[in-house]
Amino acid sequence: MIRVLLADDQALVRTGFRMIVENAPDMEVVGEAGDGAEAAAMAAETGPDIVLMDVRMPDVDGVEATRRICAGGAGHARIVILTTFDLDEYVYAALHAGASGFLLKDTLAADLLSAVRVVVRGDAVVAPSVTRRLIDRYAGTLPERPAPTAAGLRALTDREREVLALIARGLSNTEIGARIHVTEGTVKTHVSRILSKLHLRDRVQAVVYAYESGLARSGR
Missing domain, CATH: 1.10.10.10 (Winged helix-like DNA-binding domain superfamily/Winged helix DNA-binding domain)
Structure with a gap:
């Protein structure tokens, strides 16, 4: 079974994703988190395969939560960022922090499940053309990083x-x-x-x- 952790500050959104995931015969939800700090703690505790992470959450957002999870304590967990906009200024930072891609929240249920399976196999779920648009738009606005x-x-x-x-x-x-x-x-x-x-x-x-x-x- 693919173990999925849901992280979103809106309970209704988490409920919708839970229904989608639990209807898949090869997946199960191992926890729900309402903010980034809780998501990082739950990832370390439950050891999910995938974290479906909202990028905009109060206090600790999805970017920082991704950084914490990828830095240690969550084993092999991979992060898929969920966003309302396909060119969200936080998404590039999340990819840099270690996320394996991102999806729009209006993604069809079948596409969401397919994306989860793709990421579990070690691939990315971001379409290359979308990734390029994202970096083209926001790379110049981010803090300088060592090349x-x-x-x-x-x-x-x-x-x-x-x-x-x-x-x-x-x-x-x-x-x-x-x-x-x-x-x-x-x-x-x-x-x-x-x-x-x-x-x-x-x-x-x-x-x-x-x-x-x-x-x-x-x-x-």
């Missing part, structure tokens, strides 16, 4: 750097394959090697890395 070392990019082959740049531009594996004239399976192999060499968790972190390393530029 990844040049050694990281030097560890990649020329082809892998090309694939990473295309990921950051919002291309899917199929589109990348067509662009560089290789099969989708070959692209997946390149992506896997990129994540391994750069010690990244998923495609979302790869996009963030590409922008912060200077391989990709906001607005290009």
Whole structure:
């Protein structure tokens, strides 16, 4: 069973997500939290596979809660940020803090369940094109962070750097394959090697890395 923790300051929203999750034969809700502090504490206590995290909550918001959970105490828990707007200024910060992606709160039930399963498998649920729009809009407004070392990019082959740049531009594996004239399976192999060499968790972190390393530029 996929163990899901719900974190949202609105009880009605949590009830709706609980009904969706518990109707899935392979999932169960292990807890509900009304704010970020409670979410981080419950994640450490219950050890969920997935935390569906509202980004805007009182006191401790979803970004800080994500940071706390990913920093330790919650094992293998992965975070999916839930937001009302697809270009929320907090979402990029949450991805940087360790979230595995984000969904809109009006996502169809079937798509929500599918996204949970995708994240459990170790992938991201953010469409690459949406991720690019998000970073394009907000990367310049965030506090300066140390750029990844040049050694990281030097560890990649020329082809892998090309694939990473295309990921950051919002291309899917199929589109990348067509662009560089290789099969989708070959692209997946390149992506896997990129994540391994750069010690990244998923495609979302790869996009963030590409922008912060200077391989990709906001607005290009």
